Amino acid sequence: MEDSKLTVRAVERALDILICFTDDTELGLTEIAGRVGLHKSTVHRLLASLENRGFVIRDDSTDKYRLGLRILELSANMSNADEPSQLWLPEMEALRDRLEETISLYVRDGQERVRIQAVQSNQAIRRVAPVGARMPLYVGASSKILLAFAEEGTRSEIMRSEHWPEHVAHSEFLEQLDEIRGLGFATSVAEREPGAAAVAVPVLNRSQQLIAVLAVSGPSSRMTPEVMREQAPVLMETAARLGRMVKA
Template sequence: MEDEKRTIRAVERALDVLLCFTTGSDWGLTEISQRVGLHKSTVHRLLATLEQRGFVVRDEATEKYRLGLRILELSAYARADDPAVVLLGEMERLRDQLGETISLYVRDRKDRVRIQAVQSEQAIRRVAPVGARLPLTVGASSKVLLAFEEPSVRDALLSDPSWPAFLDKEAYEEQLREIVAAGYATSYEEREPGAAAISAPIFDRSGKLYAALSVSGPSNRLTPDVMQERAPAIIGAAKRMGTLLG
């Protein structure tokens, strides 16, 4: 039993190391050690094993690690009926129509995770890496994932002790009610300066919230007036995507 616990713990630590690469493409040993809260010697052993198996690669020049080809091999076997794959065509059509970056977010506990993205082809654009994990407290897609969630789940999230104290809960809940009435949410330089986004909910055929469809770009292009004009197109695309889900 004790050996089994140690083995499981080693797997957990290795996965924690790999998860560092959801927020950056290159990490040094010290940086990873600090992020996962483990001694550098332990992290070094984990990285050596992951490197041997092809899951990470060490750059000799910078002494930093990046994801290896094994990760790409695994992602290549994504199921054809995976919603992130099924909805890709509609996302590309919306990108071509609006000219901005399109993202798909789902809620994972207290975070939102980008599970699919189609980059804008404009010179100045929002770059949206797939797998990015972001807080559920700010941003258009975050508000959609909360506003259209089951009331009991939403209330539990808003009442969680980890919810930021600086956010007025009553004002936030009123904003969520307005989003439900409008059918979409917007954010203008909420999470970072110079960025804006508009998001609509995607429901599966049973009426359950599946994801938030988001269109993001520079705030000088996605002004509040422009986002309001584009809302019907985004809501329409989200509804079409919902019909593709089981």
């Protein structure tokens, strides 16, 4: 029984190491050890096993690690038939070309939102949106859409959890969510990241259930309040098409 527990713990630690690469392309041993909270000797052994299986690659010139080809092989075998992030990609690319800004797709995972797809702007100065990035639910246009269009019980549970920050008052935040439901979209300027702005809308299926959030983001110098108000109907139009593409 004890050996089984140790084996499971080793698997969990190895997965934690892989998750470290969600936000960074390359990481050193010391950086990884700090993020997962383990001794460097333990992390080194786990990385050696992952490298042996092709899940990570070590660059001899920099002594840093990056994800290996085995990750791509696994992701290539995911079923794309009903996967929205793949099904909607052509529409997202068309929207990017129309609005000339970065387009992202988000879903809720517990107390966070996760970017599951992104199409980067072609402009020199642009909003870079890495897929897999996680953000809190109490700030940002996309987070507010996820809460505004969530079921009331789910919304209440999230806002009353221990993860909800004390400085974000429930009453004021709920008023914002009511306004967002009425408008059908949410905007944000420098709420999570200085110099960045975003517009977000819900993607609802044919049963009017929230599937995901579609957002456009870019530098606040280009995405002024006036521009965002013009972008919102275009975003809503695309979101409606996306929703019709999914089985109810």
